[in-house]
Amino acid sequence: xxxxxxxxxxxxxxxxxxxxxxxxxxxxxxxxxxxxxxxxxxxxxxxxxxxxxxxxxxxxxxxxxxxxxxxxxxxxxxxxxxxxxxxxxxxxxxxxxxxxxxxxxxxxxxxxxxxxxxxxxxxxxxxxxxxxxxxxxxxxxxxxxxxxxxxxxxxxxxxxxxxxxxxxxxxxxxxxxxxxxxxxxxxxxxxxxxxxxxxxxxxxxxxxxxxxxxxxxxxxxxxxxxxxxx
Amino acid sequence: xxxxxxxxxxxxxxxxxxxxxxxxxxxxxxxxxxxxxxxxxxxxxxxxxxxxxxxxxxxxxxxxxxxxxxxxxxxxxxxxxxxxxxxxxxxxxxxxxxxxxxxxxxxxxxxxxxxxxxxxxxxxxxxxxxxxxxxxxxxxxxxxxxxxxxxxxxxxxxxxxxxxxxxxxxxxxxxxxxxxxxxxxxxxxxxxxxxxxxxxxxxxxxxxxxxxxxxxxxxxxxxxxxxxxx
Numbered sequence: 001x002x003x004x005x006x007x008x009x010x011x012x013x014x015x016x017x018x019x020x021x022x023x024x025x026x027x028x029x030x031x032x033x034x035x036x037x038x039x040x041x042x043x044x045x046x047x048x049x050x051x052x053x054x055x056x057x058x059x060x061x062x063x064x065x066x067x068x069x070x071x072x073x074x075x076x077x078x079x080x081x082x083x084x085x086x087x088x089x090x091x092x093x094x095x096x097x098x099x100x101x102x103x104x105x106x107x108x109x110x111x112x113x114x115x116x117x118x119x120x121x122x123x124x125x126x127x128x129x130x131x132x133x134x135x136x137x138x139x140x141x142x143x144x145x146x147x148x149x150x151x152x153x154x155x156x157x158x159x160x161x162x163x164x165x166x167x168x169x170x171x172x173x174x175x176x177x178x179x180x181x182x183x184x185x186x187x188x189x190x191x192x193x194x195x196x197x198x199x200x201x202x203x204x205x206x207x208x209x210x211x212x213x214x215x216x217x218x219x220x221x222x223x224x225x226x227x228x229x230x
Numbered sequence: 231x232x233x234x235x236x237x238x239x240x241x242x243x244x245x246x247x248x249x250x251x252x253x254x255x256x257x258x259x260x261x262x263x264x265x266x267x268x269x270x271x272x273x274x275x276x277x278x279x280x281x282x283x284x285x286x287x288x289x290x291x292x293x294x295x296x297x298x299x300x301x302x303x304x305x306x307x308x309x310x311x312x313x314x315x316x317x318x319x320x321x322x323x324x325x326x327x328x329x330x331x332x333x334x335x336x337x338x339x340x341x342x343x344x345x346x347x348x349x350x351x352x353x354x355x356x357x358x359x360x361x362x363x364x365x366x367x368x369x370x371x372x373x374x375x376x377x378x379x380x381x382x383x384x385x386x387x388x389x390x391x392x393x394x395x396x397x398x399x400x401x402x403x404x405x406x407x408x409x410x411x412x413x414x415x416x417x418x419x420x421x422x423x424x425x426x427x428x429x430x431x432x433x434x435x436x437x438x439x440x441x442x443x444x445x446x447x448x449x450x451x452x453x454x455x456x457x458x459x460x
Contacts (some may be wrong), residue, residue, distance in 0.1 A: 011437070101444045106434030134436045168455055201451060204336030206364045207241070210447070214331045217444035218451035221431060225398055225455055 003125050004052035004061035010034045011130025018064045018133075024048050029059035038062075056126055067120040072138040072146055075109035076153040081175035083155070084220065085111040087143055087191045088182035089212055092118045096127020097213035098180075103131035105220045110137045111146060111177070143179070147194040150177050157195045159187050160219055162209065164198030172223050180212055180219075233355050234282035234291035240264050241360025248294045248363075254278050259289035268292075286356055297350040302368040302376055305339035306383040311405035313385070314450065315341040317373055317421045318412035319442055322348045326357020327443035328410075333361035335450045340367045341376060341407075373409070377424040380407050387425045389417050390449055392439065394428030402453050410442055410449075 003012050006029070013020060013034070024043040025035060043051075045059060052061045075083055084107050089095055095118040102110055117139075118124060120132050128135075140146040147157045155175040179195060181187040192198060201210065201218055210218070233242050236259070243250060243264070254273040255265060273281075275289060282291045305313055314337050319325055325348040332340055347369075348354060350362050358365075370376040377387045385405040409425060411417040422428060431440065431448055440448070 007437075014436070097441055097444060100437060101440060101448075103435040103437050104431075104433050104440050106432075129437055129441075131435070131437045168458070201334075202336075202454070203334050205333040205361070206244070207237075207330060207333050207359055207361045210331060210334050211327055211359075214327060214443060214447035217440070217447040218331075221448035221452055222455055224432070225452055228398070229459065 001064060001066055001122060002051050002053070002061050003064055003122050004048070004054055004057040005126045006058045006060055007130040008125045009060050009062045011133040012062055012064060013038055015133035017068050021063045023060065023062045024051060026059035052122070054123070067132065067137070070109070070136045070138050072111060072140050072149070075111065075136060075138055076150055076155065078108045081108050081155055083107070083109045083111060083150070083177040084216065085143060085146070085177055085179045086117065086182070087179055087187050088113060088116045089180070090116065090118050090182060092121055092124040093127045094118070094183065094211070094213045095120070096124040096132070098216045099124070099128040099135055099137070100131040101213070101217045101220060103135045105224060107220060108136070110135055111143070112137065112139050113143045114139045114141055144190045144194040147177065147179070147191070151196065156197070159192050159195035159198045160200070160215055161187055161192055161198040162200050162203065164200040167199040167201055167219060167222055168226060170197055170199055172227050176223070178219060178223065180216055183212055231294060231296055231352060232281050232283070232291050233294055233352050234278070234284055234287040235356045236288045236290055237360040238355045239290050239292045241363040242292055242294060243268055245363035247298050251293045253290065253292045254281060256289035282352070284353070297362065297367070300339070300366045300368050302341060302370050305341065305366060305368055306380055306385065308338045311338050311385055313337070313339045313341060313380070313407040314446065315373060315376070315407055315409045316347065316412070317409055317417050318343060318346045319410070320346065320348050320412055322351050322354040323357045324348070324413065324441070324443045325350070326354040326362070328446045329354070329358040329365055329367070330361040331443070331447045331450060333365045335454060337450060338366070340365055341373070342367065342369050343373045344369045344371055374420045374424040377407065377409070377421070381426065386427070389422050389425035389428045390430070390445055391417055391422055391428040392430050392433065394430040397429040397431055397449060397452055398456060400427060400429055402457050406453070408449060408453065410446055413442055
């Protein structure tokens with residue numbers, strides 16, 4: 001696949017999780033220090049746009065392997081797991097934005113269902129500013145079943161739902177999974193039912209809901225804040 | 231101006247802050263209950279796209295007045311002010327996303343500089359899901375000068391900056407202004423210097439910064455969480 005954009009290609013090279021067979025860069029981009037040692041071939045912006053299938057390439061793209069998803073079991077085994085699961089988030093921009101927030105906050109893994117979910121496409125890589133190269137991301141066949149496994153592994157599962165308890169009234173001690181619903185529809189009933197507890201951000205305005213990537217940022221940092229409170 | 235999209239037009243009508251002279255809707259959209267009483271004229275998707283200048287119209291657009299900015303002094307006078315100021319945020323998608331989060335969280339006003347800032351264009355209205363129709367937004371000539379006025383009015387000014395104190399170690403009692411920097415450059419030195427305190431979200435990953443709309447969500451809800459902590 002072709003990963004494009006300065007931050008995505010830089011983090012692709014820095015993380016070293018996928019082999020990079022070639023990088024195409026404009027003469028200006030090719031001079032940047034972070035490309036030293038990479039298999040760079042000079043190209044022009046039009047040819048890079050054609051390879052990337054996007055005008056958002058910022059003068060650089062790279063040929064690499066498909067995204068290296070990890071196994072879900074690997075994420076469950078981590079000490080102090082703080083996992084984020086997305087129930088049918090379909091917009092690659094939202095997936096990328098959430099992956100960036102998750103990586104910055106120290107989330108230990110992201111879980112996506114195999115079907116009806118955005119995947120880690122080059123557009124999602126771009127939207128994540130390359131964060132997906134460092135974050136561990138797993139795909140699961142059935143998200144409700146995965147939450148069952150997580151509970152058996154000793155994690156607590158919190159689903160974001162407007163009908164849930166105020167998110168600051170909940171105890172987040174220990175390993176956990178936070179589950180966010182898809183754009184405009186929230187958690188599916190079976191997924192909500194598989195959670196130990198439903199939690200809600202306070203809504204004080206006239207607009208009824210946050211964008212899913214804003215909700216992810218508020219809840220991920222909010223839970224870390226609660227966990228570290230004296 | 232032409233506001234487009236289902237939520238933007240619905241909230242435009244619901245808020246009643248701008249006169250709506252006409253709404254164009256596809257036959258399917260025209261039957262929706264929230265359009266009852268509005269001056270609707272049936273149209274086809276192509277003609278609506280041409281009026282809106284966008285394919286993201288969802289079958290409806292409305293002719294209305296320019297965005298009704300309020301005066302900054304009005305925002306300073308509110309009891310328990312919780313203002314959000316954006317220092318040269320330039321992407322209308324980010325402005326819209328931040329406005330949506332601000333409205334949902336109960337932020338009492340948003341401040342934008344007149345120059346080098348995204349404005350409340352129809353694209354920003356769409357990205358905000360119509361939240362801008364309810365939120366009070368002011369433009370100021372000079373953001374650092376505005377922060378000086380805010381401090382004289384008794385508000386505390388907190389600037390988001392990676393070099394600041396951990397945001398949970400700060401006392402947020404009383405009225406306040408939270409200031410966020412523009413995409414990729416953060417706060418300008420004079421704006422940072424006009425703040426009472428700089429605060430930072432913890433960054434635990436390899437990617438050095440959050441997207442500004444994610445930072446807004448995490449900090450706005452985080453400050454509310456600190457304010458309500460026992």
